[in-house]
Amino acid sequence: MKIALAQLNPTIGDLEGNSRKIEDACRSGEQIGADLVVFSELALTGYPPRDLLYKPELISEGQTALACLVSKIQGPAVLLGHVGKREGAIGKGLTNSATLFHRGKILAQADKVLLPSYDVYDETRYFQAGSRPVVFEGLGKKLGITICEDIWNFPGFYDQDIYQSNPVEELVQAGAEIIINVSASPYCVGRWQTRLELGRHIVKQFHLPFVLVNQVGGNDDLLFDGHSFALSANGEVIAQAKGFEEDLVGVDLENGQGDLRPTPEGDEEEMFRALVMGVGDYLNKCGYQKAVMGLSGGIDSAVVAAVAVEALGAKNVMGLSMPSQYTADQSISDAEHLANNLGIAFKVVAIRKLFDEYRESLSPLFPGMAEDVTEENIQARIRGNILMAASNKLGSMVLSTGNKSEMSVGYCTLYGDMAGGLSVISDVPKMKVYALADWINRDREIIPRAIIERPPTAELRPNQTDQDSLPPYEVLDPILENYVEKHWSANRLIEEGFDAEVVRQVVRQVDLNEYKRNQAAPGLKVTAKAFGSGRRNPIAQKFRKY
Numbered sequence: 001m002k003i004a005l006a007q008l009n010p011t012i013g014d015l016e017g018n019s020r021k022i023e024d025a026c027r028s029g030e031q032i033g034a035d036l037v038v039f040s041e042l043a044l045t046g047y048p049p050r051d052l053l054y055k056p057e058l059i060s061e062g063q064t065a066l067a068c069l070v071s072k073i074q075g076p077a078v079l080l081g082h083v084g085k086r087e088g089a090i091g092k093g094l095t096n097s098a099t100l101f102h103r104g105k106i107l108a109q110a111d112k113v114l115l116p117s118y119d120v121y122d123e124t125r126y127f128q129a130g131s132r133p134v135v136f137e138g139l140g141k142k143l144g145i146t147i148c149e150d151i152w153n154f155p156g157f158y159d160q161d162i163y164q165s166n167p168v169e170e171l172v173q174a175g176a177e178i179i180i181n182v183s184a185s186p187y188c189v190g191r192w193q194t195r196l197e198l199g200r201h202i203v204k205q206f207h208l209p210f211v212l213v214n215q216v217g218g219n220d221d222l223l224f225d226g227h228s229f230a231l232s233a234n235g236e237v238i239a240q241a242k243g244f245e246e247d248l249v250g251v252d253l254e255n256g257q258g259d260l261r262p263t264p265e266g267d268e269e270e271m272f273r274a275l276v277m278g279v280g281d282y283l284n285k286c287g288y289q290k291a292v293m294g295l296s297g298g299i300d301s302a303v304v305a306a307v308a309v310e311a312l313g314a315k316n317v318m319g320l321s322m323p324s325q326y327t328a329d330q331s332i333s334d335a336e337h338l339a340n341n342l343g344i345a346f347k348v349v350a351i352r353k354l355f356d357e358y359r360e361s362l363s364p365l366f367p368g369m370a371e372d373v374t375e376e377n378i379q380a381r382i383r384g385n386i387l388m389a390a391s392n393k394l395g396s397m398v399l400s401t402g403n404k405s406e407m408s409v410g411y412c413t414l415y416g417d418m419a420g421g422l423s424v425i426s427d428v429p430k431m432k433v434y435a436l437a438d439w440i441n442r443d444r445e446i447i448p449r450a451i452i453e454r455p456p457t458a459e460l461r462p463n464q465t466d467q468d469s470l471p472p473y474e475v476l477d478p479i480l481e482n483y484v485e486k487h488w489s490a491n492r493l494i495e496e497g498f499d500a501e502v503v504r505q506v507v508r509q510v511d512l513n514e515y516k517r518n519q520a521a522p523g524l525k526v527t528a529k530a531f532g533s534g535r536r537n538p539i540a541q542k543f544r545k546y
Contacts (some may be wrong), residue, residue: 001140001141003250004028004037005038006026007213009217010042010217013049018044019044022039022069028248029075035077035140038079039079039182041081041183042082042215043081043215044069044081045082047215078101079143081096081098081184083095092126097110098145109134110145112127113130113132113147114129123149133146142177143177144176144179146168147181153168168202183195183214192243196227208233211239214227217246220282221523221524222533223525226244226245226247227263229241230253232253239259242262276311278424279422283311288396292320294387296321296331297333297335300403300433302451303436303447305319306446306447309344322351334454338446355378359375376460379416380458381413381416382416384415385419387420398421399424400417400420400521401417402418402423403430404425405477407423407523412516418519420521422521423521426523426524426531427527427531427532428526429527430476431477471502480506485527485529490546503546507546517531
């Protein structure tokens with residue numbers, strides 16, 4: 001049996017455009033002699049459709065689009081993820097489904113059995129769970145059909161202890177000869193390898209071929225890395241799709257041969273490609289072609305600029321230097337050097353005069369009061385206004401450049417450097433930003449060494465550096481990783497050897513700045529726990545243990 005793994009990048013709600021992609025992939029599958037073309041979870045609507053599922057028109061038009069595809073596609077059999085509808089059913093009435101059809105005839109429909117409702121997932125909000133997984137006997141094999149989470153309940157491998165059934169075991173007991181998984185598994189660093197190891201765990205336990213087709217592309221904060229694959233019954237990778245790109249690969253399960261694409265080498269390449277995909281998809285799917293950002297001469301904006309150029313092309317990216325009286329000449333020259341290396345437009349808009357006018361206008365409001373963080377924030381907000389003006393006038397999306405370390409502890413200005421349509425590296429810790437910069441420079445100097453080596457500074461007061469307000473990033477980042485991503489308490493952090501005073505300072509800053517992050521631009525998720533849809537802490541609360 002030859003299977004085509006159709007790894008597509010759907011746009012959420014674009015039933016017409018997604019249908020065209022599905023038809024094109026079926027034609028490609030037919031050209032390589034596939035007996036079956038497998039698509040990802042909810043490929044017809046895109047994943048996750050979230051509250052669009054409350055719109056009756058999406059459901060009815062989705063049913064029409066599915067029926068149209070069933071009648072039109074005359075090549076190989078198709079296994080397609082879509083929103084199912086249970087007429088007259090008790091419960092929510094919608095299912096996360098995959099339908100198997102061939103030349104106008106529906107052969108089987110499988111409904112997702114395990115509905116995740118944790119982290120970024122909220123499927124019990126919308127869907128009714130399937131009662132049992134489906135084995136279809138036909139096409140020369142007994143196909144065991146699973147949908148994403150259905151394969152993730154193996155206590156010996158991935159112990160969540162939240163489900164009472166194991167759909168894969170049930171499929172094997174029902175006689176399945178091949179396990180197929182249609183998936184929309186969101187990206188974080190290393191997730192594709194974990195997915196592959198889970199497949200190997202299943203194969204080792206049941207000695208059956210395993211096929212997984214994963215969605216690719218960026219949908220708001222969630223990124224999907226693709227990396228679809230097929231394993232032989234002995235656990236060998238016999239087909240491997242690209243990461244972070246649409247792809248179609250074929251695999252012949254009889255002779256154990258298939259298409260093998262290269263995979264990323266190291267976390268930095270993986271993360272860079274994920275961010276590039278996320279920026280490109282977010283802008284394109286929102287109807288933008290161009291981006292503008294502040295270029296401070298610092299490493300964060302340098303990395304974001306490099307990502308934007310890779311995603312959009314240099315001609316579609318503009319960098320603005322917005323110096324004040326506290327901005328060093330080196331900051332401007334480093335920013336211009338970077339812009340020249342990247343080939344992007346570079347403009348200087350000085351803010352000193354605007355800042356002076358702000359201070360003069362506000363002086364009656366603050367009589368006799370010394371300057372403090374208020375004036376620092378005014379500078380950041382002037383810059384945010386300039387960037388938004390450029391966005392309005394030029395039709396470019398503002399990319400904000402704050403990193404996860406800063407966002408965590410609130411070392412950022414609401415309506416200032418947080419302004420923008422997309423926060424590109426808000427889930428990238430500062431030390432990882434440095435690692436990305438080194439990777440970007442792996443072949444030649446793109447980001448000037450002076451930017452990488454210079455101590456980070458916001459330049460909002462004389463001789464300012466980040467470490468005036470924050471612990472060194474090599475100290476801060478591990479605390480944040482364990483507190484934000486692993487949910488360690490302050491007490492545990494201290495027990496694990498972190499300095500007690502630093503821990504209490506950092507934890508307090510994280511908790512007190514929830515209100516800022518709640519108003520931030522969407523950020524691209526690349527770690528196990530990002531600020532955004534997967535982290536839902538209240539703002540007004542008093543449960544603080546530090």
